[in-house]
Amino acid sequence: MPPAPGDREARRQDVSEAVWRVLADKGFGGLTLRAVAAAMGVSTGMLMHYFPTKRALVAHALDLLERRTAERPRRARPAEGLAALRAMLLDILPLTADDTARNRxxxxxxxxALADESLGRDQADRYTRLRSAIRPHLEAARDHGELPATADPDQLAATAVAFTHGLVVQALFDPARFPPDAQTALLDTFLASIAGPASPSG
Amino acid sequence: MPPAPGDREARRQDVSEAVWRVLADKGFGGLTLRAVAAAMGVSTGMLMHYFPTKRALVAHALDLLERRTAERPRRARPAEGLAALRAMLLDILPLTADDTARNRxxxxxxxxALADESLGRDQADRYTRLRSAIRPHLEAARDHGELPATADPDQLAATAVAFTHGLVVQALFDPARFPPDAQTALLDTFLASIAGPASPSG
Known part of the structure; x- marks a missing residue:
């Protein structure tokens, strides 16, 4: 008898959870049908029912990463300006165990993505979208005098993304040197430095 | 007859060159004995003379990456201060094809490294050394009035590394958006922002 639809959905969730655990532990370099099967305590044959190929497994893993990133809990977002940007960037940094796994x-x-043209394009587009989402906050900050009138929102958006992702990588490798409060302090100093002397809070 | 020592050295160079090409093209995720053998036009069996295991191949690849990074050509380095820091960070960014391959x-x-405790520790140590190499330039910059007297060299070193590596990643994925002059302009704006109003050049 085929499993009831509810069972099937529950099993799908189990599979996704196991894929996530393998990714968080071993990364895409360690993502194999065998590793996921072992994490679930099932046979590789059973798992091939879900993922007939390694490619299908990787595609599911990338979807899962997108979905969990989109659905992650986020801070209340101040309407605009540097406070909104700060909340956005805090939502990216590895400040909790879940954030750390996702960033890793x-x-x-x-x-x-660097080895695959199509995935590389996806990642380039993701960066473009992230900079575009940041840009209006920088424009508002400039218009409200939180940033110098000469500030270039395009440049600053790229700089803010660079700073944030570069901090992510350092923190992943050295969580003892970059606990959450150290990351937050670095972000605040960074925001103060781009605000410069024109900032009302500076 | 065994090959002459000179031949052996030449062959070793060929192997390293092929490993590098595979890494630049496919990353560690695509580094296999088969891929390196194909890049050299030799049999996998011949290559196993050099790398009896995948692990030996990866260890060689990591050594090669360290060595080529250490031996890369560098800019003339101004003695100290922000100019020295600028030269250091320009030497990291993917401004040429060789720099791009190495960064990739x-x-x-x-x-x-995130999946392997020992490699992860090596990478954390590498970051510590990079921040330590940057720090004296920031101290000199502060002492000479290029940075505000309140500047924290430890924090700024972490921030400069974060900015630089985050820019590396964005530029690797989107070289059209981040050609060399755009990367350099972003770096200069970043350095001006940490310098703040106390900078003689600001």
Whole structure:
């Protein structure tokens, strides 16, 4: 008898959870049908029912990463300006165990994406979208005098993304040197430095 | 008859060159004996003379990455201060094809290093050394009035590394958006922002 639809959905969730655990532990470099099967305590044959190929497994893993990133809990977002940007960037940094796992998997995905034209384009587009989402906050900050009138929102958006992702990588490798409060302090100093002397809070 | 020592050395160079090409193209995720053998036009069996295991191949690849990074050509380095820091960070960014290949391989190595305790510690130590190499320039910059007297060299070293590596990643994925002059302009704006109003050149 085929499993009831509810069972099937529950099993799908189990599979995704196991894929996530393998990714968080070993990255895409360690993502194999065998590793996921072992994490679930099932046979590789059973798992091939879900993922007939390694490619299908990787595609599921990338979807899962996108979905969990989109659905992650986020801070209340101040309407605009540097406070909104600060909340956005705090939502990216590895400040909790879940954030750390997600970031670790993103960094791992870069190896894959740099080797594959289509995935590389996806990642370039993701960066473009992230900079575009940041830009209006920088424009508002400039218009409200939180940034110098000469500030270039395009440049600053790229700089803010660079700072944040570079901090992610350092923190992943050295969590003792970069606990959450150290990351937050670095972000605040960074924001103060781009605000410069024109900042009302500076 | 065994090959003459000179031949052996030449062959070793060929092997390293092929390993590098595979890494630059496919990253550590695509580094296999088969891929390196194909890049050299030899049999996998011949290559196993050099690398009896995948592990030996990866160890050689990591050594090669360290060595090529240490031996890369560098800019004339101004003695100290922000000008010295600028030269150091320009030497990291992917401004040429060789720099791009090397950075691409470093980013790829992060997936490997995050999955392996010993390699992860090596990478954390590498970051500590990089921040320590940057720090004296920031102290000199502060002492000479290029940075505000309140500047914290430890924090700024972490921030400068974060900015630089985060820019590396964005530029690798989107070289059209981040050609060399755009990367250099971003670096200069970043350095001006940490210098703040106390900078003689600001």
């Amino acid at each position: 998997i993103w960094v791992s995905s870069w190896d894959l | 391989i470093w980013v790829s190595s992060w997936d490997l």
